[in-house]
Amino acid sequence: MPTSDHEVVAAAVDRLLSEHPPDRTDAKVFWGAQFDAGLAWVDFPVGDGGLGVAPRHREYVTRRLSEAGAPMWNRTANILGIGMGAGVLAAHGTAEQRSRWLRPMFTMEEIWCQLFSEPGAGSDVAGLATRAVRDGDEWVINGQKVWTTLAHLSRWGLLVTRTDPDQPKHLGLTYFVVDMTVPGVEVRSLHQITGEAEFNEVFFDDARIPDDHRVDDVGAGWRVAMTTLMNERVAIGGNTVARGSGTIGVAVDTWTASGSDDPATRRELVRLWAEVEAMRLTALRATENMKAGTPGPEGSTGKLAWADLNKEVTSFTVAMLGLDGATIPEGYVLEPTTYDTREGERAMSPQRQFLRARANSIEGGTSEIMRNIIGERVLGLPGEPRVDKDLPWKEVPRG
Numbered sequence: 001m002p003t004s005d006h007e008v009v010a011a012a013v014d015r016l017l018s019e020h021p022p023d024r025t026d027a028k029v030f031w032g033a034q035f036d037a038g039l040a041w042v043d044f045p046v047g048d049g050g051l052g053v054a055p056r057h058r059e060y061v062t063r064r065l066s067e068a069g070a071p072m073w074n075r076t077a078n079i080l081g082i083g084m085g086a087g088v089l090a091a092h093g094t095a096e097q098r099s100r101w102l103r104p105m106f107t108m109e110e111i112w113c114q115l116f117s118e119p120g121a122g123s124d125v126a127g128l129a130t131r132a133v134r135d136g137d138e139w140v141i142n143g144q145k146v147w148t149t150l151a152h153l154s155r156w157g158l159l160v161t162r163t164d165p166d167q168p169k170h171l172g173l174t175y176f177v178v179d180m181t182v183p184g185v186e187v188r189s190l191h192q193i194t195g196e197a198e199f200n201e202v203f204f205d206d207a208r209i210p211d212d213h214r215v216d217d218v219g220a221g222w223r224v225a226m227t228t229l230m231n232e233r234v235a236i237g238g239n240t241v242a243r244g245s246g247t248i249g250v251a252v253d254t255w256t257a258s259g260s261d262d263p264a265t266r267r268e269l270v271r272l273w274a275e276v277e278a279m280r281l282t283a284l285r286a287t288e289n290m291k292a293g294t295p296g297p298e299g300s301t302g303k304l305a306w307a308d309l310n311k312e313v314t315s316f317t318v319a320m321l322g323l324d325g326a327t328i329p330e331g332y333v334l335e336p337t338t339y340d341t342r343e344g345e346r347a348m349s350p351q352r353q354f355l356r357a358r359a360n361s362i363e364g365g366t367s368e369i370m371r372n373i374i375g376e377r378v379l380g381l382p383g384e385p386r387v388d389k390d391l392p393w394k395e396v397p398r399g
Contacts, residue, residue: 005053006060012037012051013064027071031107034065040082040106044090048098049106059284066242074108080149081105081112085158085177087231092175092216092224101156101177113154114228115145115178115202120398122147123369125160125229126169126222127396130204132161132176137211139163139176141184141204147363151187151200154180158228159209160221165394172393173221177213184208194355232364247310247353248276251317254350258320265320272313279305301378304370307360314354325351 020033034040035049042057044050051057065072075082082105089098104110121128130143141161151157157178164172178185184207189197216224244252255269283302318325328351361367375381388396 005051005057008051009039009042009053009057009060010064012039013061017064017068017070022065022068022070027074028107028109030071031074032103034070035103035106039065040102041086041090044086044102048090049086049102056284062242066245072242074106078105078108078111080114080154080158081110081156084114084228084231085112085156088158088175088215088224088228091227092220096212097177097215105156110155111150111153113148113151113157113180113200114232115148115151115157115159116225116228117147118144119146123366125225126173127393127398128160128162128173129398130159130161131165132163132174132209134163134211135208139174139209139211139214141176141178141207141209143204144201145204146201147190148187148200148202149198149363151180151202152189152197156180157202160225160228162393163218163221166392167219168390169388169393169396170222171219173225174218175215175221175224176209177215178207178209179213182207182209193358194352229365243277243280244273246276247313247317247357248273250350250353251313251320254317254320260320268316272309272316275309276313279309300365300370300373303364304367304374307367307370310357310360314350314357317350318354321350325354328352 016033016037016039020030022030025033031040038044038046038049038051039061040049042051042053042061043055045052062072085105086102089101093101101110105112115130116125116128118128118130128143130141130145132139132141134140139161141159143161145159148157157180159176159178160173161176162172163174166172180187184205186203186205188201188203190199190201191197192199251269251272255265260266279302328349365373372384376383
């Protein structure tokens, strides 16, 4: 019988791969078995896709499954759910909410989105104006969100709303999971530089949410939102991916295919590879230190560093292509209203990766905001003056 946590995890991986060989098992069937085995998020409780062990065992699971050729693209294609929503439910959700939502989230049966940013509340999320008014056992939602990734494909959304405008802006917020298919929810696509419509604006017109879809207490929305944002920054900048995967893998493939023997190019590639690997290992260390579901502000460091480094990597790869880097290969053009990372980052053309990387310093909190967070919450530097922090939200001037 396994005794140590590592032996328990290793035995669970062995059993999963033996009973569901990746090369002969449908992806969604495999993910369901992975969840049931406690290998979706090993640090989550048993029954919630975990084994109740330390987060450091996630890397072992990732490495073993990657080496076995297991499908892992659910973590990128449903990143708002698996990378963010799962941590929110683990930290703040009820047992019923975790039972209802975690498994179909992991198996990609239900896609998730995040409904935070608004036209007048981007970097200052706490200034949001979307209202939720209680009506018996339901809440009536009115307002607008913007830059909502995957809203057009999503069944569920992570929604933060204002429920008490008489409170200061950080205190009058409440957090919900919203069904994106109910009447009163309208999604409109926003086209981006890649030609896709990955982002959207979402309008709420008397949309109704049952109270049992509320996450945590009324008025606790900012606390839950912070858990969401910390998980988001880890998902963007600190996800424990396989060594040599992602955009640096595309860079290596492109260099190999070019047949280049230029020592300067090789030296630059090695430098970038080493930096990506150092960042991956740093992310692993942060994962080991975090509590289940609630990463600390250190995730902002990884997110900030990745925004710059990924731009460097993708720029290097496109430069290696010479004039071909100025065109998108025909087979890589995606439909303008779909977003499919089924095969992961390496399925994207270097040109598309280059264009998509421009968003890394904006999405999930701008690099400027990340620097503020690192300065104040990691380094302990004085905070910026916030003259509206204690004012009732309804008295705060808005443009």
